[in-house]
Amino acid sequence: MDLEVYDDTNAVSQQQIELIKDVLNFAGKYIKLPDNTEMSVTLMDNEHIHAINKKYRGVDKATDVISFAIEEESDEMPIILPEDVDFAIPKNIGDIMVSMQKVKEQAEYLGHSENRELGFLVLHGFLHLNGYDHMRAEDEKEMFGLQREILDAYGLKR
Numbered sequence: 001m002d003l004e005v006y007d008d009t010n011a012v013s014q015q016q017i018e019l020i021k022d023v024l025n026f027a028g029k030y031i032k033l034p035d036n037t038e039m040s041v042t043l044m045d046n047e048h049i050h051a052i053n054k055k056y057r058g059v060d061k062a063t064d065v066i067s068f069a070i071e072e073e074s075d076e077m078p079i080i081l082p083e084d085v086d087f088a089i090p091k092n093i094g095d096i097m098v099s100m101q102k103v104k105e106q107a108e109y110l111g112h113s114e115n116r117e118l119g120f121l122v123l124h125g126f127l128h129l130n131g132y133d134h135m136r137a138e139d140e141k142e143m144f145g146l147q148r149e150i151l152d153a154y155g156l157k158r
Contacts, residue, residue: 024122039093041098123150
């Protein structure tokens with residue numbers, strides 16, 4: 001997967017950035033995404049995620065994770081490639097924003113490591129980018145079950 005991680009806090013350890021990449025690459029393979037899938041993760045503080053949450057979701061408070069999926073349908077002209085082209089165009093699935101302050105707060109509250117919380121949040125956002133949701137009970141059961149399955153298989157347990 002082509003994954004970019006941006007640290008707007010300038011305080012995230014290289015180990016945590018590697019954890020994000022490892023968890024998301026593992027999850028991409030787990031749900032069988034093409035290797036050339038693209039996405040990004042931006043790590044920020046509560047103030048920044050609050051502003052994004054208010055602007056795009058109309059919710060006037062900080063949150064832990066926000067996902068912005070790239071919509072498939074577009075009014076742009078399609079790219080037409082010659083038939084003999086030997087590559088696939090990468091699919092950009094979107095962007096995830098994570099509040100590192102919320103990672104710390106929630107890890108303390110829930111009694112597990114910051115790494116477990118960070119892995120959980122980026123995976124949660126990743127599943128949203130891939131069409132999973134938890135608005136209805138049956139969707140929640142499916143999404144949260146897959147989330148737990150992937151985290152357990154990766155080895156990032158509570």
